[in-house]
Amino acid sequence: SQQGEEDPQALSIQEGENATMNCSYKTSINNLQWYRQNSGRGLVHLILIRSNEREKHSGRLRVTLDTSKKSSSLLITASRAADTASYFCATDAGANAGKSTFGDGTTLTVKP
């Protein structure tokens, strides 16, 4: 069953704009991770945020986690054409460390 669900399914913006993607999940988690995937290839790990953390930054990426609402957001600032990809959130829950449950992703298109 799907744990994480990304919203929106697709997002199209101009270069330089910010992109925000959201993820909702159903059960308590140990951590939540965001990944990027280009053209059906392997997943690139972006950020891991643990359940006791509220916000993390990495370069142009900012991830927030609200465990009371069971939701997370990924913000990409000053987007570039190279950011065009699919973005997935994945959750690890309970005793299942390393068993990640993915949503179906947000497809981001950044137009030059």
Place this chain on the structure above:
Amino acid sequence: DAGVTQSPTHLIKTRGQQVTLRCSPKSGHDTVSWYQQALGQGPQFIFQYYEEEERQRGNFPDRFSGHQFPNYSSELNVNALLLGDSALYLCASSIPPNEQFFGPGTRLTVL
């Protein structure tokens, strides 16, 4: 340091055949997980190996089996292939509970 590697890159099989996919984890990682990703969907967890034992399993039939070797590398075997098994198969390695590192995947097409 090489990351996670997978072989082969692409594979074409016919229904009823068997297939073996291979994965070498990132150096120092002892846990390997396998995922199936159908077109347009997110990856789905197949199973996870640690210390040469299957530690966790997702909702996949027994046709899907695996193995982990003493050097932590792993194989995924699928028997009696169905058309619906066509997908990208991803291997990930980790030292739980830290982040997983994914390989480039093996694209399996079943005709």
